[in-house]
Amino acid sequence: MESLNELLGPCVYLDANVVVYAVGGFPSYAEPIKRLLQAMDEAAIVGVTSELPLAEGLAKPKQQANKDLEEAYLRFLKPSSAPRVVPVSRTILVAAAEIRATNALKLPAAIHIATASTAGCSTLLTNDRSLQSWTSPPVGLVAALV
Secondary structure: OOOHHHHHOOEEEEOHHHHHHHHHOOHHHHHHHHHHHHHHHOOOOEEEEEOHHHHHHHHHHHHOOOHHHHHHHHHHOOOOOOOEEEOOOHHHHHHHHHHHHHOOOOHHHHHHHHHHHHOOOOEEEEOOHHHOOOEOOEEEEHHHHO
8 A cells, every 4th residue: 555655745735624534533534534644643744734724624613512623623723733734824815816816716725725835735635526636736635545
């Protein structure tokens, strides 16, 4: 079996759905997410994400008043954690606007792509099939890791 570094490269951007799988669990993807987190813990790959998954991930636990899950998101996405959490900066927002100007993408997807690109990630890991054809950085699907 290929290592995640061989499949995804040394720096992997975690889209919001990957963060949701890692924090909240998702049985169908438990094994590849476990391998991903282990590779990050062992420094075999560097994980990077935006601050954006915090807002995307916290909505449901807040709606359900699930304090434990809220705390899990806050711990996973704290600035000093692995994955490295990149702030949504003016540079990233301008890059996201440039992406949207030439592509039919929603703002969150454009922010994720801009953050991955700005951070120098080798792969953007997601399960959003609408991003499958994106090439800079190339997109990897969690479903393909199962």
